[in-house]
Amino acid sequence: MQKQAELYRGKAKTVYSTENPDLLVLEFRNDTSAGDGARIEQFDRKGMVNNKFNYFIMSKLAEAGIPTQMERLLSDTECLVKKLDMVPVECVVA
Template identity: 70%
Template sequence: MEKRDELYAGKAKSVYGTDDPNRLILHFRDDTSAFDGKRKEALERKGMVNNKFNAFIMDKLQAAGIPTHFEKLLSDTECLVKKLDMIPVECVVRNLAAGGLVRRLGVEEGIELVPPTFELFLKNDEKGDPMINESLAQTFGWATSDQLSRMKALTFQVNDVLKQLFQDGDMLLVDYKLEFGVFDGEILLGDEFSPDGCRLWDAKTREKMDKDRFRQGLGGVIEAYEEVGRRIGVNFG
């Protein structure tokens, strides 16, 4: 697989073309950002940790029958993926109250949400990734009714798989966001799954083990990511 020009540089990943028009290379950088990119910092080893963490999770999800764009690791910081026509809608499941839900509704952080909540957000940093609903997504052409239904079903399937995986590592999957795209007419899970895009707490102490450590200035960000990986069996080499 021949790596070609950079097509896009996001906040923490760069996307490269290949000699196959249906395949891309994702390069995980050490960059870390928060608050829609307003705070940025490079953290040593982060690209490697998130690349290998994401590969492990994607393999677990594919083994459970959840279709993803992930194909294989190429190096410590790169992986090969299918090229998706991305849907600009983020799907968020919350198992415990935290983050934006607490700020919006004034509920207590950490209360269990039964059933888990499902939310949609428009992927648009300039507008602060505003919360939307299915009606808005359809009206403005961001996603069809069938696509939204499939995305919701897959998001909850991911919850079933990963809640148990992290529970087995004595952790709580508090919430997470997913992005999807279309490949050959099928909805696939895209982007990445790492501690950058979810909240994970130690089950006993409720210590935060995700990007909230960066957002809140708690320190030990990459050490926490590596500890999460170690508990679920990720081999960082």
């Protein structure tokens, strides 16, 4: 599955369209921010860790019978997900 146009770019993830209108590529970047995005730096392997942690959690939810958007991992930093309407939620841990 090839990523195509960039649809959204957040603080640490980028969403791309694919040739299938019902699927998206979710890329976890190494970007880390502080001060509500005022300072952005690179943190080595952050994207890989977040992608694999996200996949692990979504797999456990699916095993428990809870539907998720996850289709499969594409690479260390990318996964294939179902296209859904986003509920904008941000969680900041201090």
